[in-house]
Amino acid sequence: MAKLLSYNATLLARIDLESGLSVFRVRPDQPVCHAGTETPGFIPGQYVTLGLNRSQDEIDAGATPVSVTRPMSIASSPAQPQDVEFFIRYVEQPASSLPLTHLLWALPVGDRLFLRTSATGHFNLVDTIGTDDPRAKLFVCAGTGLAPFVSIVREVVDNNPQANLSLFAITHGTRTSSALGYREELENLRARNGLGYLPTISRPHQDPDWSGRGGRVENLFSPEAIEQTERDLRIDIRPDKTVVYICGLTGTIAECIRHLLPRGFVPQHRRIRKALEIPEDQETTLYYEQYDSEPVINVNDPAVIEALKASMPRSA
Numbered sequence: 001m002a003k004l005l006s007y008n009a010t011l012l013a014r015i016d017l018e019s020g021l022s023v024f025r026v027r028p029d030q031p032v033c034h035a036g037t038e039t040p041g042f043i044p045g046q047y048v049t050l051g052l053n054r055s056q057d058e059i060d061a062g063a064t065p066v067s068v069t070r071p072m073s074i075a076s077s078p079a080q081p082q083d084v085e086f087f088i089r090y091v092e093q094p095a096s097s098l099p100l101t102h103l104l105w106a107l108p109v110g111d112r113l114f115l116r117t118s119a120t121g122h123f124n125l126v127d128t129i130g131t132d133d134p135r136a137k138l139f140v141c142a143g144t145g146l147a148p149f150v151s152i153v154r155e156v157v158d159n160n161p162q163a164n165l166s167l168f169a170i171t172h173g174t175r176t177s178s179a180l181g182y183r184e185e186l187e188n189l190r191a192r193n194g195l196g197y198l199p200t201i202s203r204p205h206q207d208p209d210w211s212g213r214g215g216r217v218e219n220l221f222s223p224e225a226i227e228q229t230e231r232d233l234r235i236d237i238r239p240d241k242t243v244v245y246i247c248g249l250t251g252t253i254a255e256c257i258r259h260l261l262p263r264g265f266v267p268q269h270r271r272i273r274k275a276l277e278i279p280e281d282q283e284t285t286l287y288y289e290q291y292d293s294e295p296v297i298n299v300n301d302p303a304v305i306e307a308l309k310a311s312m313p314r315s316a
């Protein structure tokens with residue numbers, strides 16, 4: 001049962017991109033540390049837990065639960081472990097009775113909140129292919145799934161402002177261009193450091209000035225679109241040349257897997273691999289971090305699994 005949380009952090013700033021989509025800057029009293037240690041820092045791609053208590057009036061009236069915590073990817077660079085940045089969507093139709101995002105949006109700047117300062121998660125380069133792997137890293141995200149990838153590229157340029165980012169490619173999908181968080185920063189990294197950056201919006205009719213790609217981000221990898229995407233990003237989207245990281249909600253992840261299996265990409269998730277009869281020793285070339293809890297692929301549906309297996313190259 002949820003307990004009252006002891007607040008240990010301050011909301012420094014909230015930058016609204018549009019209604020219900022904001023960047024939050026939080027200063028914990030103690031810096032974020034590597035999980036299980038007291039060493040300040042984190043691996044870009046990791047997340048921490050944010051939490052808030054219900055209002056005292058509601059608690060006094062007997063409402064439960066009294067608090068809520070949720071994982072949130074860190075969007076800032078470990079070079080600034082003191083102030084931590086998050087890219088958060090207000091969830092209009094929450095699944096719980098005390099949604100964190102609703103409390104967060106009611107929190108005035110300067111007020112206190114809870115931040116578990118132990119950074120967690122394996123969705124990062126160190127814990128997957130390693131930072132020295134010579135292949136391109138293709139980051140695919142929808143909405144706030146961009147956060148871990150911003151942290152990853154920020155760390156590279158924080159360590160070396162002249163770094164060549166041509167082996168990093170970010171594809172970001174949103175409904176309209178106003179939700180393309182970090183766009184200016186990523187466009188600057190594209191111009192100065194060679195970052196591959198390909199935003200796409202699914203409602204271009206609501207965005208008359210938009211001249212970029214249209215459609216959902218997963219459609220950049222459909223059979224009709226993938227070659228243009230390779231040209232735009234200047235990478236070869238094949239597992240010997242590129243490793244794929246996807247972050248966001250189920251639909252994006254599932255569709256990307258469906259489009260990338262025929263190219264020989266191998267997902268990490270054990271149950272999916274087993275259902276697809278991928279040998280245990282076959283290298284993972286597609287990783288994902290899921291923000292919701294729907295099954296990405298219904299491994300118990302023979303029709304789904306057979307269709308996916310039929311799409312895979314024989315050697316995969």
Ligand SMILES: Cc1cc2nc3c(=O)[nH]c(=O)nc-3n(C[C@H](O)[C@H](O)[C@H](O)COP(=O)(O)OP(=O)(O)OC[C@H]3O[C@@H](n4cnc5c(N)ncnc54)[C@H](O)[C@@H]3O)c2cc1C
Nearest residue numbers: 070071072073087088089094095096099100101144291292
């Ligand atoms: C490892 C990890 C990292 C995460 N990082 C982020 C992050 O950086 N930014 C962020 O906004 N969320 C992130 N989330 C999701 C976050 O933890 C919460 O689930 C989300 O904020 C909703 O919480 P809630 O209490 O307001 O709503 P709940 O009552 O818990 O409602 C849950 C429902 O909200 C929907 N949902 C969850 N996340 C999103 C989202 N990002 N956009 C739209 N709908 C969503 C899902 O359909 C889910 O069923 C992350 C989740 C995980 C597991």
